[in-house]
Amino acid sequence: MSSGVQVVFDHFPDLSATQRKQFEALSGLYTEWNEKINVISRKDIDQLYTRHILHSLAIARFISFPPGSRLLDIGTGGGFPGIPLAILFPESSFFLADSIGKKIKVVQEVAQAIGLTNVHAEHIRAEQIKEKFDFIVSRAVARTKQLYNWTHRMIHSTDHPTLANGYLLLKGGELDEEMKELGRSHSVVAISDYFEDPFFETKKIVYIPV
Numbered sequence: 001m002s003s004g005v006q007v008v009f010d011h012f013p014d015l016s017a018t019q020r021k022q023f024e025a026l027s028g029l030y031t032e033w034n035e036k037i038n039v040i041s042r043k044d045i046d047q048l049y050t051r052h053i054l055h056s057l058a059i060a061r062f063i064s065f066p067p068g069s070r071l072l073d074i075g076t077g078g079g080f081p082g083i084p085l086a087i088l089f090p091e092s093s094f095f096l097a098d099s100i101g102k103k104i105k106v107v108q109e110v111a112q113a114i115g116l117t118n119v120h121a122e123h124i125r126a127e128q129i130k131e132k133f134d135f136i137v138s139r140a141v142a143r144t145k146q147l148y149n150w151t152h153r154m155i156h157s158t159d160h161p162t163l164a165n166g167y168l169l170l171k172g173g174e175l176d177e178e179m180k181e182l183g184r185s186h187s188v189v190a191i192s193d194y195f196e197d198p199f200f201e202t203k204k205i206v207y208i209p210v
């Protein structure tokens with residue numbers, strides 16, 4: 001099982017030289033920042049490329065954001081899934097929000113260090129955001145119904161050429177009860193269909209059109 005950047009290169013072979021350098025730099029930057037401000041569980045940091053970066057990029061297997069798309073990553077923590085997606089989609093813009101200021105500091109430092117100009121990171125609660133977005137992405141933040149209640153007013157109705165605007169959530173484990181509680185149509189995709197690593201066996205993408 002590879003835990004270095006090569007796992008990203010293997011699954012995304014068409015990256016530009018700039019994107020490859022940006023992904024490569026994340027290991028050193030997150031290792032350094034994580035020692036000062038904990039944004040990734042310490043036992044996971046040596047699995048950064050599989051458990052955090054490739055996991056974030058699973059969304060890109062499901063949808064390719066067209067140039068000019070606007071995305072919100074709510075509860076981004078240290079920048080997941082927002083930072084890897086912003087590297088992959090340099091022509092889309094990403095608003096990375098978290099209610100903990102020191103985590104946003106890490107996101108800002110990482111984005112600046114790798115020259116990401118399509119990322120705006122802000123210390124703000126979901127409920128206070130006023131902007132509109134095409135898609136909201138999120139991992140490990142809140143139950144889906146709660147996330148929906150906080151944020152659905154921010155998704156505007158311009159449709160993606162193939163997928164209606166909405167949510168792309170990275171979820172794990174049993175989802176039936178949570179989705180019943182949400183009470184909206186949605187689809188669930190197994191990330192194990194995209195990536196072989198056993199880490200992804202229980203991981204899903206939930207797409208909720210709005």
Ligand SMILES: C[S@@+](CC[C@H](N)C(=O)[O-])C[C@H]1O[C@@H](n2cnc3c(N)ncnc32)[C@H](O)[C@@H]1O
Pocket residue numbers: 039074075076077078079080081097098099100103124125126127138139140141142
């Ligand atoms: C378990 S962490 C996940 C961080 C990141 N998404 C990841 O997967 O690595 C959950 C994050 O959601 C943030 N959060 C929780 N409720 C929030 C809210 N209402 N508005 C903004 N951020 C929130 C927390 O501060 C925390 O950083």
